[in-house]
Amino acid sequence: MLFLLNVNFFFFSSFIFLIWLSLYLYIYDLIYLLNYSFFFLNSCNFSLVILFDWMSLIFLSIVFLISGCVFLYSLDYMSGDIYIIRFYFLVFLFILSMSFLILMPDLICLMLGWDGLGLVSYCLVIYYQSNLGLSSGYLTLLINRLGDLFLIFCICWSFNYGCWHYAYLLIFSDFMPLMFLFLILASLTSSAQFPFSSWLPAAMAAPTPVSSLVHSSTLVTAGVYLLIRFNSLISGVFNLFLINLTLLTILLSGFGALYENDLKKIIAFSTMGQLSFMIFSILMGCYYLSFIHLLIHAVFKSLLFLCSGIFISGFMGVQDIRFMGNLTVQSPLISSCFMISLFSLCGMPFYSGFFSSDLIIELSILSEVNFFYLIFFFFSVYLTLIYSLRMYMYMYILNINMNFFNLSDFSYMKVSCLILLTFSVTLGSVLFWMINNLYIYIFDWYFKYTIFYFFIYFFVFFNSFNFLNFNLFGFLNFFFGKMWFLPFFSSTFILSSFYSLGHFLFTLVELSWTEYFVSLNFIFLLKFMNFYFNSLMLNSLKSYLISFVFFMFIMLIFF
Structure with missing residues (x-):
């Protein structure tokens, strides 16, 4: 216990140190680069590079803050687990891999962190066995191995330039087409964008602290972070291609969360939509705002996962929101934390999510984007509000369907939620006050009230939504609730072909069907040849005539 508390102290003290160091580097516009060359091959330089700028350090500080809260939270959540030491080692390896990914601007060194994230996330997802x-x-x-494959292709293509640094590769104008396509595909797999979206809701089988760390601030944001680093290459056909994919993913996640009843999967769908929102803002040229929104989203989404973990523990492992209700009476403190993070997700005014998302929406409207794309974008934002209010209705307004247990056993869990609550409320305003004072709000005032129109329209839509659930449009319900059948085509459809081939080979070889296919046909062949040779031996006139005609035909052809 004392060792784990020391680990928490290390993470929180590192967060305080890194946040001040990043502000120092930002104010004085400083960048520190550590370079150690360890191998030369012809003109290629293999080196270990560590980059310290304000962007990498502030991102790493947020990762350390969430990691400290997750470790503190796990003291209660994983207290009865017999493999808790293995759990802490896996989480620590995950944080180490994320640190490599953030601080190393070299593609080969970045592969250490990227590959570590995928492998350790697999070990954490299968933790419950x-x-x-x-x-x-x-x-x-x-899907993460697929992203590794694309990144390895990118590294192999960079071999032509003799170096793998970000800043060095951005110089070449012929760098863009093929290599940047590999970078985009690697980023899409990590960020769970269409058509690689099915793994993120499935990964909710991991413990809740893992979901809070992995699926809010680390693994899923790795692809967005890579796109932010290579933002100058996004142009032309790649821009149009990515806009279509992000809008598809936002709609997919919105409808998936709207028809989902599992609490953790609803939050996973919202994470998928927010990642698409960040990538869309990068495509609009707001990569700096996208990075700020990435930091803010990591904090309030971690709080959302941790609060949901307390609810799931209190309900003895039940994750269905239809069994919950009137949680404000049963757990007022955690319900307040959950609602504040939910308001930040919706972009309610003066919560942390409002400061970045509202400005991204304003700049998207003011940019020269297709009006059709803009309608889809606003509809996806509206879907975020709808499924958040649906979750609020089921968990806080409707009657109690199941009693809440273990009300007073979550001291460390409540402390970690309160720490994240403080930053969920203040982080958005603090980042915009301390880091940037160039952005001003120039949107018309009457557009600010559109969210209240959405609130009013929600209650009309909620009745029709309940009406739809009574099998009026059963196929649409099933279609949107199953992520447009994307999990089937990502796993079952592919695996079923191999399973069918394996079953055929099993029946052919192991279950003695080989005798039917091979030996029986061989017996038929022997019977036919035996019958033919017996006819010759018995001086059949027909056989002799046929042989004579065949012989004469051969003689006429060749002679």
Whole structure:
């Protein structure tokens, strides 16, 4: 216990030190680069590079803050687990891999962190050793290995330039087409964008502290962070391609969360939508705002996961929101934390999510984007509000469907939630006050009240939504609730072909069907040849005539 508290002290003290160091580097516009060359091959330089700028350090400080809260939270949540030491080692390896990814601007060194994130996330998803965890872990591992493959292609292509540094590669104008396509595909797999979206809801089989760390601030944001670093290459056909994919993912996540009843999967769908929102802002040229929104989203989404973990523990493992209700009476403190993070997710005014998301929406409207894309973008923002209010209705307004247990056993869990609550309320305003004072709000005032129109329209839509659930449009309900059948085409559709081939080979070889296919046909062949040779031996006139005609035909052809 004392060792784990020391680990928490290390993470929180590192957060304080790194946040001040990043502000110092930002104010004085400083960048520190450590370079150690360890191998030369012809003109290629293999080196270990560590980059210290304000962007990498402030991101690393947020990762350390969430990691400290997750370790503190796990003291209660994982207290009865017999493999808790293995859990802490896996989480620590995950944080180490994320640190490599953030601080190393070299593609080969970055591969250490990228590959570590995928492997350790697989170990954490299958931590409970259940059939569901194993299938979810295989799906997570498969898609993340695909992203590793694209990144390895990118590294191999960079071999032509003799170096793998960000700043060096951005110089070449012929760098863009093929290599940047590999970078985009690697980023899409990590960020769970369409068509690689099915692994993120499946990864909710992991313990809740893992979901809070992995699926809010580390693994899923790695692809967005990579796109922010290579933002100057996004142009032309790649821009149009990514806009279509992000809008598809936002709609997919919105409808998936709207028809989902599992609490953790709803939060996973919201994470998928927010990642698409960040990538969309990068495509609009707001990569700096996208990075600020990435930091703010990491904090309030971690708080959302941790509060949901307390609810799930209190309900003895039940994750269905239809069994919950009137939680403000049963757990007022954690319900307040949950609602504040939910308001930040919706972009309610003066919460932390408002400061970045509202400005991104304003700049997206003021940019020269297609009006059709803008309608889809606003509809996806509206879907975020709808499924958040649906979750609020089921968990806080409707009657109690199941009693809440273990009300007073979560001291460390409550402390970690209160720490994240403080930053969820203040981080957005603090970042914009301390880091940037160039952005001003120039949107018309009457557009600010559109969110209240959405609130009013929600209650009209909620009745029609309940009406739709009574099998009026059963196929649409099933279609949107199953992520447009994307998990089927990502896993079952592919695996079923191999399973069918394996079953055929099993029946052919192991179950003695080889005798039917091979030996029986061979017996038929022997019977036919035996019958023919017996006819020759018995001086059959027909056989002799046929042989004579055949012989004469051969003689006429060749002679």
